Amino acid sequence: MPSVVRPRQSMRFVGRSYMAFMLAPEPPIVEWLTQIDEWIRGAGGFFVGRPVVLDLSAVTLSKSAIAHLISELQGRDIRVMGIENTDPAQLGPGLPPLLRGGRPASAEVAEPAARDKAKPAAPPRHEPATLLLDSPVRSGQSIFFPDGDVTVLGSVASGAELVAGGSIHVYGTLRGRAMAGSNGNARARIFCSKIEAELLAINSYYRTADSMDPSLRDRPVQAWLDGKTMMIAALD
Amino acid sequence: MAKVVVVTSGKGGVGKTTSTAALGAALAQSGQNVVVVDFDVGLRNLDLVMGAERRVVFDLINVVQGVAKLPQALIRDKRLDKLTLLPASQTRDKDALTENGVSRVIAELRQKFDWVICDSPAGIERGAMLAMRFADTAIIVTNPEVSSVRDSDRIIGLLDAKTLKAERGERIDKHLLITRYDQGRAARGEMLNIEDVLEILSIPLLGIVPESEEVLRASNLGSPVTLNNPLSAAARAYLDAARRLKGEDVEMTIPTDRRGLLVKLFGRRAA
Numbered sequence: 001m002p003s004v005v006r007p008r009q010s011m012r013f014v015g016r017s018y019m020a021f022m023l024a025p026e027p028p029i030v031e032w033l034t035q036i037d038e039w040i041r042g043a044g045g046f047f048v049g050r051p052v053v054l055d056l057s058a059v060t061l062s063k064s065a066i067a068h069l070i071s072e073l074q075g076r077d078i079r080v081m082g083i084e085n086t087d088p089a090q091l092g093p094g095l096p097p098l099l100r101g102g103r104p105a106s107a108e109v110a111e112p113a114a115r116d117k118a119k120p121a122a123p124p125r126h127e128p129a130t131l132l133l134d135s136p137v138r139s140g141q142s143i144f145f146p147d148g149d150v151t152v153l154g155s156v157a158s159g160a161e162l163v164a165g166g167s168i169h170v171y172g173t174l175r176g177r178a179m180a181g182s183n184g185n186a187r188a189r190i191f192c193s194k195i196e197a198e199l200l201a202i203n204s205y206y207r208t209a210d211s212m213d214p215s216l217r218d219r220p221v222q223a224w225l226d227g228k229t230m231m232i233a234a235l236d
Numbered sequence: 237m238a239k240v241v242v243v244t245s246g247k248g249g250v251g252k253t254t255s256t257a258a259l260g261a262a263l264a265q266s267g268q269n270v271v272v273v274d275f276d277v278g279l280r281n282l283d284l285v286m287g288a289e290r291r292v293v294f295d296l297i298n299v300v301q302g303v304a305k306l307p308q309a310l311i312r313d314k315r316l317d318k319l320t321l322l323p324a325s326q327t328r329d330k331d332a333l334t335e336n337g338v339s340r341v342i343a344e345l346r347q348k349f350d351w352v353i354c355d356s357p358a359g360i361e362r363g364a365m366l367a368m369r370f371a372d373t374a375i376i377v378t379n380p381e382v383s384s385v386r387d388s389d390r391i392i393g394l395l396d397a398k399t400l401k402a403e404r405g406e407r408i409d410k411h412l413l414i415t416r417y418d419q420g421r422a423a424r425g426e427m428l429n430i431e432d433v434l435e436i437l438s439i440p441l442l443g444i445v446p447e448s449e450e451v452l453r454a455s456n457l458g459s460p461v462t463l464n465n466p467l468s469a470a471a472r473a474y475l476d477a478a479r480r481l482k483g484e485d486v487e488m489t490i491p492t493d494r495r496g497l498l499v500k501l502f503g504r505r506a507a
Contacts, residue, residue, distance in 0.1 A: 136438055138393030139386050154438065157389045158382075173435070 286457025
């Protein structure tokens with residue numbers, strides 16, 4: 001029986017970010033829970049259906065204490081989707097996952113009364129959206145910068161990972177993984193002065209080392225997207 | 237001012253314990269007051285390499301937990317009175333180490349010695365993290381092969397993130413010690429060469445220790461190679477590395493066993 005070899009469809013890994021409310025319990029927990037109770041009484045049902053992240057930086061809790069706290073909150077209709085700033089070892093199966101890299105966001109919906117006044121939104125701050133790293137990115141490190149470009153003045157080791165919302169520039173050897181345009185930016189590019197990368201991705205279209213032209217190895221290259229195809233070309 | 241040095245690698249079997257013993261002995265031979273501390277709780281080896289396995293009564297865990305006083309656990313070397321060993325426990329595991337306890341022991345050792353050399357266990361778990369936690373300087377032991385180099389790179393990343401010095405915003409000194417180097421195999425491309433390793437890890441080189449039977453022989457005799465046969469190539473490499481660690485300017489060479497080379501030449505002629 002003749003077998004048909006179908007071209008494998010490439011899988012797309014897409015990141016997405018959401019806003020969650022952050023609750024930071026403070027010791028003593030019992031008092032803090034009473035405060036929450038009072039607050040809920042004032043703004044009933046505020047947390048219903050909203051994603052909440054627990055920031056445990058102010059308290060040290062054992063695994064069972066964390067589980068207890070979460071069930072206490074659940075009893076108040078507060079559903080915890082993730083936990084920040086605790087030892088990952090404390091979070092076994094059955095507990096929400098550890099979250100990292102959270103950034104404060106203005107929670108405009110926090111005060112329902114304020115919404116009605118229809119305050120004009122503050123103009124967005126124009127910060128230079130570039131992350132500059134002046135030391136090598138080591139194996140096992142993961143750099144996540146969804147806001148813009150990442151520039152590395154050194155090498156990116158095998159087993160290291162760069163994720164940027166914009167373009168990626170590596171002024172050394174790129175041996176690990178580089179994922180540019182992670183927010184759906186198809187115009188992002190990847191540049192490096194020497195390529196030995198394990199994986200390149202732009203806007204979630206990726207190529208592994210096996211599918212790169214071997215003649216490019218060890219040369220300075222750039223990678224960009226042409227429609228749904230990733231192009232890689234030497235710069236020298 | 238005492239210096240706390242961690243000898244680490246990520247990967248196992250690259251020569252951390254051998255290097256700890258050899259460098260510790262080399263520093264003690266030059267008149268420095270040295271303690272070598274075994275952090276490999278549960279799989280201790282440094283006592284064997286130092287030839288002190290029959291003299292262990294109390295260990296690091298006993299001191300960390302306050303069961304014994306530090307001087308009770310310290311074992312002075314019989315050949316070099318400036319060299320001391322703080323052994324690990326063989327019957328416990330790494331969870332018995334606490335950060336506070338280790339901090340207290342290291343602070344106490346700082347008072348008594350010029351050099352505190354911590355032999356890290358392999359891996360990146362609790363034992364290894366506590367061995368590096370209070371270090372001023374790190375020696376990263378690497379074999380010239382890809383898996384060892386990548387593990388070393390991971391460890392360097394952790395040194396820059398998880399040590400007390402790094403958390404205070406200071407920089408921990410890092411030195412690369414390449415061990416088990418075989419010039420012939422590197423020339424034939426069967427091994428990474430020194431330039432490749434340095435390019436990947438980009439930290440300063442402390443020394444290159446050639447692959448040598450002397451190292452194994454010394455370990456089996458329970459004697460650091462720098463003591464057992466100071467004229468062997470490996471011992472000379474360690475003695476040079478110890479001088480560089482003290483801040484001396486020593487030209488970088490890869491020592492060879494000249495006698496061995498002659499034997500090889502004669503052997504070839506005879507064939």
